[in-house]
Structure formats: structure tokens, C-alpha cells
Amino acid sequence: MTLRLLFDEIRSNVQKISSDLGYPLVRFDVSEASQPEFGDVSCNIGFLLAKPLKKRPSEIAESIANEYKKYKTSFVSQVNVHPSGYLNFVANHSAFIKSVMQSSARQDYGKFDLGKSSKIVVEHTSVNPNKALHIGHVRNIVIGDTMARILNKACYDVRVLNYVDDSGLQVADIIVGFRYGGFDIESAQNQKFDHYCGDVVYVSITERYEKEPLLAEKRTIVLKELEEGNSEIAKFGDKITRRVLEEQLKTCWRLGVTYDCLNFESQIVRSRLWNVVLDKMKSMGLIYLENEGKNAGCWVIKSDSETEEDKILIRSNGIATYIAKDIPYATWKLGLLEDPFYYKQYTVQKNDRILWETTLENIGTKMNFTGDTVITVIDSRQSRLQKIITKIISDFKSEGKSYVHLGYESVTLSSDTAKNLNLETEGKSVQMSGRKGIYVNADSVLDILGKKTYEEVKKRNPELDDMLLVKIAEQVAVGALRYAMIKQDLDKIITFDMTESLESRRRYGAIHTIRIRKICENS
């Protein structure tokens, strides 16, 4: 908050000078200069006093500047008046930077009490446990983690959750691959397990469904067994998804990201939480049983607009839809219902933060990872569904904004990068797809980035110990990737280009300020 000190110093001095000169009190701005040549900080007091004093803005600014120069100040080295009327200041950079460096080294750097220790949940990552994390997932993870860090600095009591959809179709696909597709459980090339499952098993099995209807049939059976839970297939699925999850988490930790609790979808399904929520929604009249029309026999959420379709929650065959799985989880995150789970330690993460996981076994330990506000980080393609969930939750819990969807535009691959994946796109960028194998794995990017950085650092510092070089290279690679994912607005699509990401190494040292206001606005 050293910048604040600089602004405050200027503000209070200008205020004092203005009143000493007998000028009327006005609410003036002290802000960053619009262009470097004007200096570092600008003040518009001249314009505001022009009318009451009947003088030119520059004249007034001049009088203030003359007084200002007599002041002994710690952060300002120059005061200038622009002919237009602005009062411009140049910071004393050496003093300023020294102060920034000193204060940023402190543990409480940047801390401000906005949250008053209120409980807030951030859910991010939430990748299906059947594949490795790709560059698109990384944007989600970095946004979520950055958000959590900012909220933590803002004195919120932050809990970070990662939702593991271990009972869905995508998981069923790799189980089919192992059980009926002839894939060995171990990769022949000794690949990282999540890469093996995603790059090899998942991609080829989905390709084979078209030609092998028998496999497609197996998928339906596997999916059903996964949801029901006690079969041998379900136990096998559990073993596989946990192994994938373990590898995914390694990538997250590598990115410097840690969590508080893992939530497993299979447990939410088996906990019967859904029935409780459903009864509540029925009794509150939030959902209706449709008697006629194309949705006859389904339980639906009525759309309040004429152009939007009603949303089906329960099909005419009694099976809940995808969105229905998200509702009980949302109510759990907000602590609106009795918690059916017990908690056990999954592991202790690098920064000593304990990672918990839910369990349905009564092992006695209860924890609380709920929040008064819940932020769910999901890309904006899910906006429509998230809007419906937000609406339902606000009907449940009337007070304020409790469920917040933090959306962002997705990451696409540049035409050149797609070409390297043997995909011709005619110069256009392309949406990633795990199913089609169109993606770039996060680990690969970090590896290549790290290797490149290692060479650069070694060239400049040949005397350094090799272990240290590797460590530095990894840190720089992680920093570069994180920065690349967060540097632009959430509502802008990031087109990822492998070659370009390697060339951006010059920007590694960039100290950037995250536009906190913009992000906080959403919470």
C-alpha cells in the first residue's frame, strides 16, 4: 500500500496549501498520470477552482506548485504544472521503490480489512478426474487461486474447494477403456497416469464408440454402476479416479495452488442430499410437475421470461439432469442443509495447509467448509446454468448475494498450435476439446517453459549451482504461466500460442498490479 502513501501525501499537502491560500474547499482527484511524460501522479484541483476563483486552471496550479516546492516531502521529487492546468508530480523513485520493497517483504503486505473475517467459499479447478489438466483448466485454477489470495488479504475467512466429478460420463469412458477396451492399467511408456488416461485411453475410446456399439452399451452400464456405488466397477472407478486426481493435484501444487477440501460428486449423489433439496424445492413451489406439452411428466423450473425455455430438473423417467447435481452442492457450500459428511485428512500440502476430503463413513470428525458467500469459478459457457442455480439459491436464502458465479471467457488454441496437433483450422483459433484430443497439457507447458528458462538463466549465471538453476527456472516458468492467465480481462478470450508463450520470457520480471476493484465487484 505504498502507492497509497504517495497519493495520501500529495493529497494532504495539496489540501493544506489550498486552504492556506484561502481557496474554497473542493473535492479534487489525485490519480495516476495518464501518460508517463506528465509524471507519476496528477491532480485536477486547478480545473475545479477555476470557476469560483475566476482564474485560469494553470494559474491556480502554479500557485499551489510554488507552495508545494517549499514542503519537505519523502516521496515527491518534482512538482510541475502543465499548461492545460493539471498539477503533476514526479515520485522520488529510489525512495519509493525502497519503501515498496521493504513493505512487500512484510507478511501483512497489502492487507486491508474488507471482509471482517466473514466466511467465504471459493470453488475452482473442478476438473473431471479422467484426464490431465490442460491450459484451459489452468486459467480457471489461476483465477480461482488469485481470487482466494486477494480475499485472504482482504481479511475474509476463505475456504477453497475442489469438486471432483467422479461419477460422470467422462469417468465412465476411461473405465470402459480399462475394462472393455483392452487398455492396460499401466502405461507402457511410463506416462504420468493422468496424461495416460486423458491422452491415450479417453481420446481413443470415445473415437471407438462410433464403430463399436457394444462399447457404447457398456458405457451406459458403467455409468449406472458408478452412480449406484457399491459394485465392483464402482470400487474400480474409485481407485482410478483417485489416482488421476492425485496426479492432477500435483500439477496444481506445482502452480503454487492449494485447497482446503475435496468434494466428491459420488458422495453427494449417495448422501441423498438431493432428495432433501428436492423436497424443499417442491414444498416451496420452486419446481413444477409438468402435465402436458413436450415436457410432460418432468419436474421443471419455470422460466420467468417468455423467450427462455423451462429447465428440466427431473426427466420423465425419474432421473435427475446434470444441473440437478449442482444444486445440492450449492446448498451444501452455503451450509443451508444439515451436513451429511464426515471429514478426513487427504494430505498436508507444501505450505502446511491441510487438505481435507469428505467421506460418508461415520468416523466422528466433523468440519465446516461452508461460507456466507460462495464464489464458483466456471467459464462463461456455463453462464445460463449458473444463472438458474443462482436464482434457486436466492429463493432458498433471501439475504443478499450469496451465490456468485465468477465467469470468464475460455482459452482457445492458436491456429499454429493447433497445427502442431495435426489440426488444420484455416488460420482460425480453435476451442479445446479433451474428447477430441485438442488441447495442450499444463505439465507440458511448464516443462518446456522451465527448460527454456533454465538455459537462459544458465547462460547468464554459469556459476550457479545446477539444483538452484532448476529451482529458479521452475519458479519463473510458473510465474510466467500464472501471469499469462491472469493478465487480461476475464471477459476476453485468451488465444494460447505455444511459441509465443516461450517468447514472453522478457516479461517475467514484470511486477503487475491486479485490478482488485474489478474482481471484488463481482463478489
Add this chain to the structure above:
RNA sequence: GGGCCUGUAGCUCAGCAUGGAUAGAGUGCUGGACUUCUAAUCCAGUGGUCAAGGGAUCGAAGCCCUUCGGGCCCGCCA
């Protein structure tokens, strides 16, 4: 058809909430410096109808309206 997002320099983007200075940065390109070359670094130059049109305003990249281009979403899939 409806909804959300987007359009600013060759490229990638800031700036837009809260209108006010000559519209900025990085990169690219051109030239120069660093006693040879290359790389790196530094300096200088180059580069814009702020998608288009209209409106309100003393004043618009920014606010309002219209149009056009691009992306995404709209399933008894997940």
C-alpha cells in the same frame, strides 16, 4: 429467433465503472549505440477513421440509440 461476451497501432492488449491533457504499453518494423559478426541490452523513430452511423454534452474511445463484424450459450447430454 433469443441471451451473454467482444471490436482501440501490423500483432497481443491497457484505458471505459466516475466524460476533460497530444489516445498509451508490450511486441513488430526502421535506424543508431555497445571499438568485427551474431545474440542480448540500451536509445531514437515508425505506427490509430478508438468497427460504422446518429444522439445528448461546452467537450466522447468512454454515456444513450441503431447498424455491422467475431466468439460462446440456448438437449428429457454432461
